[in-house]
Amino acid sequence: MSLMNGWRQDREAPSLSEVYRTVSVGLGGTRLRRFLAFVGPGYLVAVGYMDPGNWATSLAGGAAFGYALLFIALLSNIMAILLQSLCARLAIASGRDLAQACRDAFPAWVARPLWILAELAIIATDLAEVIGTAIGLNLLFGIPLEIGIFITAADVFLILWLQNKGFRWVEALIIALLAVIAVCFGLQIAMADPDWGAVIAGFAPTREIVLDQQMLYLALGIIGATVMPHNLYLHSGIVQTRDFGRDAASRREALTLATWDSTIALMFALTINASILILAAATFHRAGVTEIAEIDQAHLLLEPLLGSALAPILFGVALLCSGLNATVTATMAGQIVMEGFVALRISPVLRRLLTRTLAILPAIIVILIWGNEGTGKLLILSQVVLSFQLPFAIVPLVMFTASRSKMGGLVAPSWLTVVCAMIAVLIVGLNVKLLYDVALG
Structure with a gap:
C-alpha cells in the first residue's frame, strides 16, 4: 500500500x-527548561560507547602505543555523533x-x-554486557563467573521497577552510574600522573x-567497534519518551534539543x-607492558604499577x-x-527475561565446557555477529532520513547524508575486514 507520507x-x-x-x-x-527535559536519552545511548566490549581496544591501544591513538577515539566519536543525530x-x-521504520x-x-538479524545483534550485545558485568563482580567480590552471569538477570526487575516510577528514574540510574565511572577514572588518572603534553598531542x-x-x-578496531546496531534502534525509540509539540516548529526544536x-x-x-x-x-606503556590481552590482567597490574591498592578497586567498580x-x-x-x-507485545517481565535468557545460556554453556578462558572467544564471536548486522541497520537509517517523502521538512540536509553515507561505507568496510580477519584466524 502506498501512502501519502511515503511509508508503505x-x-x-x-x-x-x-x-x-x-x-x-x-x-x-x-528554552533551558525544555533542553533539560530532553537530557537523558543521549546518556543511555552513550553507554554503548563505553561498555565492557570497548575496554579491550582502548586498553590495548594505550598499552601498545601510548597516547597516539587518542585521535582515532576522537574521530570515531565524531562519526557516532552524526549517526546518532540521524x-x-x-x-x-x-x-x-x-x-518500525524498516x-x-x-x-x-x-x-x-x-528483524532476525537485529535480534541476533541484540543477543550478541547483551552477551558481551553480561560477561563484562560478571567479570566486574568476579574482580571485586570473587564471585565465580557462572554465578555472576545469573546475578546480572536482576536488572530485568530493576528496569521494570524504575519504569513504573517513571522513565526519568531509568535515566537517573544510568547517569548516576556514569558519574561513578567518571570519578573512578578521574582518581586513577590522578594516581597515574600522565604526560598531559603528550595527551594533547595524541x-x-x-x-x-x-x-x-x-x-x-x-x-581499525577502535573505529569498527564504535557504532553498534542496538544503539541505533535504542536512540530512535527512547527519544519518543518526550512529549514535544506535534507542529513543525516544535518538532524542529525537539530535533535540535535531542x-x-x-x-x-x-x-x-x-x-x-x-x-x-x-x-x-x-601505566602499562610507561612501564614497558605493551601487551594487555584481558581485562582482568589489567586489573591485576594496576596495583604494583600505581603503588596503591585503591587503583584496581576503582577499576573494578x-x-x-x-x-x-x-x-x-x-x-x-x-x-x-x-x-x-x-x-x-507480551508481558514486560517475560519479554525482558526472554532477551536475557538468550544471552545467558551461551555464556553459561561456554563457561561450563571451556571454563573462564572460553569467555574471551565468546566475546570475539559476539563482536563478529555485531559486525555482520551493522550494515543492515546503518544503510536503512541513512536511506530513510534522506527521503523527503518520509521525513517531510525534517529531511536530512544533503551534506549530512553524504557524510553519513561515507561513514557507513567506512564502518561497513572495516567490519567486513574484521570478518575476513576472523575467518583467517
Missing part, C-alpha cells in the same frame, strides 16, 4: 508504549523508531530477515597510524574512552558500573526491536 503502511503503535510521551518538555517554559531525526520526523517501509520478505593525527601495521589494526543531548553525552563518552586509553598509556549500565540499555533495545519489527 501506517505505524500501528508507538515505540515503548508504556513510557511513550511520558516526559513533559514544558512547552510553555524557557536516529533522533528519524524518530521526531516520522514518529517511528528504526525497527517494517513500515520494506516488504515483509525484507523486513523479516532484518589528539592530533600522525602518519604512524597508517604506516605502522599494528597501530593501524588497533585503530541532537544537543546526544552530542554532549557522546562527548562525555569520549572522555571515558580516552581516560581508559590514557590510563593504559600512563568502573567496569561493574559500565556492565550494569550496558545490560539495562541492551535490554531496552531488545524490547524496541521486538515490538518494532513484528508488533509483538
Whole structure:
C-alpha cells in the first residue's frame, strides 16, 4: 500500500508504549527548561560507547602505543555523533523508531530477515554486557563467573521497577552510574600522573597510524567497534519518551534539543574512552607492558604499577558500573526491536527475561565446557555477529532520513547524508575486514 507520507503502511503503535510521551518538555517554559527535559536519552545511548566490549581496544591501544591513538577515539566519536543525530531525526520526523521504520517501509520478505538479524545483534550485545558485568563482580567480590552471569538477570526487575516510577528514574540510574565511572577514572588518572603534553598531542593525527601495521589494526578496531546496531534502534525509540509539540516548529526544536543531548553525552563518552586509553598509556606503556590481552590482567597490574591498592578497586567498580549500565540499555533495545519489527507485545517481565535468557545460556554453556578462558572467544564471536548486522541497520537509517517523502521538512540536509553515507561505507568496510580477519584466524 502506498501512502501519502511515503511509508508503505501506517505505524500501528508507538515505540515503548508504556513510557511513550511520558516526559513533559514544558512547552510553555524557557528554552533551558525544555533542553533539560530532553537530557537523558543521549546518556543511555552513550553507554554503548563505553561498555565492557570497548575496554579491550582502548586498553590495548594505550598499552601498545601510548597516547597516539587518542585521535582515532576522537574521530570515531565524531562519526557516532552524526549517526546518532540521524536516529533522533528519524524518530521526531516520522514518529517511528528504526525497527518500525524498516517494517513500515520494506516488504515483509525484507523486513523479516532484518528483524532476525537485529535480534541476533541484540543477543550478541547483551552477551558481551553480561560477561563484562560478571567479570566486574568476579574482580571485586570473587564471585565465580557462572554465578555472576545469573546475578546480572536482576536488572530485568530493576528496569521494570524504575519504569513504573517513571522513565526519568531509568535515566537517573544510568547517569548516576556514569558519574561513578567518571570519578573512578578521574582518581586513577590522578594516581597515574600522565604526560598531559603528550595527551594533547595524541589528539592530533600522525602518519604512524597508517604506516605502522599494528597501530593501524588497533585503530581499525577502535573505529569498527564504535557504532553498534542496538544503539541505533535504542536512540530512535527512547527519544519518543518526550512529549514535544506535534507542529513543525516544535518538532524542529525537539530535533535540535535531542541532537544537543546526544552530542554532549557522546562527548562525555569520549572522555571515558580516552581516560581508559590514557590510563593504559600512563601505566602499562610507561612501564614497558605493551601487551594487555584481558581485562582482568589489567586489573591485576594496576596495583604494583600505581603503588596503591585503591587503583584496581576503582577499576573494578568502573567496569561493574559500565556492565550494569550496558545490560539495562541492551535490554531496552531488545524490547524496541521486538515490538518494532513484528508488533509483538507480551508481558514486560517475560519479554525482558526472554532477551536475557538468550544471552545467558551461551555464556553459561561456554563457561561450563571451556571454563573462564572460553569467555574471551565468546566475546570475539559476539563482536563478529555485531559486525555482520551493522550494515543492515546503518544503510536503512541513512536511506530513510534522506527521503523527503518520509521525513517531510525534517529531511536530512544533503551534506549530512553524504557524510553519513561515507561513514557507513567506512564502518561497513572495516567490519567486513574484521570478518575476513576472523575467518583467517
